[in-house]
Amino acid sequence: MVSKELLEKAREFHGHVCPYLVLGLRASEIAFEKLGVRERPGVSETLGEELVAIVEANNCFADGVQVATGCTFGNNALIYLDTGKTALTLFRRGEKRGVRVYVVPEKVESLYPPRASELWRKVVVEGRGTREDAEELDKLFEELGLRMLELPESFFKVEEVSFEEEVERAPIFETVKCSKCGELVWKPRAVYVDGKPLCASCAGVPVPAVLGRGIVASFRIPFRVIGR
Numbered sequence: 001m002v003s004k005e006l007l008e009k010a011r012e013f014h015g016h017v018c019p020y021l022v023l024g025l026r027a028s029e030i031a032f033e034k035l036g037v038r039e040r041p042g043v044s045e046t047l048g049e050e051l052v053a054i055v056e057a058n059n060c061f062a063d064g065v066q067v068a069t070g071c072t073f074g075n076n077a078l079i080y081l082d083t084g085k086t087a088l089t090l091f092r093r094g095e096k097r098g099v100r101v102y103v104v105p106e107k108v109e110s111l112y113p114p115r116a117s118e119l120w121r122k123v124v125v126e127g128r129g130t131r132e133d134a135e136e137l138d139k140l141f142e143e144l145g146l147r148m149l150e151l152p153e154s155f156f157k158v159e160e161v162s163f164e165e166e167v168e169r170a171p172i173f174e175t176v177k178c179s180k181c182g183e184l185v186w187k188p189r190a191v192y193v194d195g196k197p198l199c200a201s202c203a204g205v206p207v208p209a210v211l212g213r214g215i216v217a218s219f220r221i222p223f224r225v226i227g228r
């Protein structure tokens with residue numbers, strides 16, 4: 001079962017306790033058990049990107065996975081596949097096998113009290129909840145999350161996966177200086193105009209972005225530095 005200590009770490013990282021955050025913690029724990037991982041990766045494993053987690057949606061679940069597995073957006077041991085499913089796949093580099101833990105929403109949602117579903121719709125989906133509604137939802141979600149700390153494996157679909165080829169590691173890119181703003185930019189990201197390197201902002205070109213709706217291939221940079 002998920003420890004209170006891990007739950008508190010997750011609360012600190014995610015900002016609140018909610019069902020899908022706890023599902024991320026619990027799914028990670030199940031994946032650790034199946035893979036025989038005893039503890040969260042330490043310095044050498046995270047530096048070497050030895051243990052890799054794949055998530056398939058950027059929702060609360062993904063934060064639970066990051067806290068529990070130590071595979072994060074920034075340490076390149078987290079891969080985000082934008083399939084729109086709540087699932088974790090965990091594997092060790094060098095092994096051609098891993099484990100995929102999928103949340104079965106039909107089963108999980110049967111645990112939701114009707115009031116929580118109603119408030120979720122009002123506060124989150126429709127954005128018309130009052131402060132009291134948000135607080136009540138937070139309380140119900142926390143209670144639900146706490147009940148999920150020991151959620152049986154039957155609420156998940158657990159499968160073995162195999163890898164055809166090795167998953168690439170994060171490359172180390174050279175940087176170049178943008179000839180307009182002077183900021184350093186990864187060389188493959190630079191845009192060359194008249195032979196001079198420009199960053200995407202200065203070149204005014206759209207870039208791929210991770211937004212709430214997932215990975216967007218071409219997104220216009222939404223800000224401009226004042227005075228530049």
Ligand SMILES: [Zn+2]
Nearest residue numbers: 017018021060
């Ligand atoms: Zn959440």
Ligand SMILES: [Zn+2]
Nearest residue numbers: 178181199202
């Ligand atoms: Zn620039």
